[in-house]
Amino acid sequence: MAAATYAGAVRAGTQAASRLHQRLGLRPALEAGGGNVDVFGAIQAIDLPLLLRPLQGLLGAFLINPVPGVLVTTQRPMAIQRFTAAHELGHFTMRHEPSLDDESILRRMPMASAPAEDFQEVEADAFAVEFMMPRWLIQLHSARQGWTVDDFRRPNCVYQLALRLGASYEATCWTLVRHRLINAALARELQQTPPRDLKVALLEDYRPQDYRGDVWLLTERDAGTRIDGSRNDLFVLRLREHSGGGYLWDIDQLKSSGFAVVRDALEAIDGDGIGGPVVRRVTAAPGEDRRGSLQLDERRPWETDPLSRWQLDFDLTGPEEEGLSRAERRRLLEAA
């Protein structure tokens, strides 16, 4: 059933993922509103039974008896859960044999280095890569952020791309290689900088309890998009402020959306800086209500009409927990 060569398996998995993307019509929504590919939403859309469980020694599984279904662990970060779910979705889509999947699905990411005799697994991995991180989605995020291929030399940039794709930093590095946007030597070099170091740098003098959560660097370019993250994540908002003209970002709006402002500072943009625009840099932690819409206005405190308005939708309820997936919960909330 599976392909007979490594290259054939990668091709088969990639094509199956593209076909499912088309069938589900996922691209237009991503082009319009940004965000990542909703893997769990896709599983729900095709009515594939899903169980989220604390699995021992496994990331996930694809079963066919009595009916096809997939299992995904609750004990790993969201990026790993998403990759595992996409891998299992690949097994189902390609009518594979049942599979119990451990960490090796992640280790296989560094491509053809190890002789992969099990081409069914290579197909499922290629499916997962293409389903979560198609080249056009990387290009879409890059265009929005103003990134060029040269920017993929910067760990910071690749980390922010990884967050927007909903993938791990490591998986993102290897996917850039697969799409021939960087070479393997650079991917290895990028991984010399662990995400923790990037988080420490982004947070400057703010020290969270731990560095498990991700740190989203959000700018004007993220306006109108959708952020899908986890409970411990933090936002660093970096917004140009025309304070010389008396315009200030209304940080109270962050607080009324439930965020705690843990750091608030100004950066001058150019040399003299007097009266010119500055950059407001605000670090915020989500409150109890981890889903919603965040709107900030830049206005003169004595005026009601804003000079500019920045808005995004966020869902920081990951990772997936036991029971219904977040996609299923969202669907139920919307129906209510």
Ligand SMILES: [Zn+2]
């Ligand atoms: Zn597998």
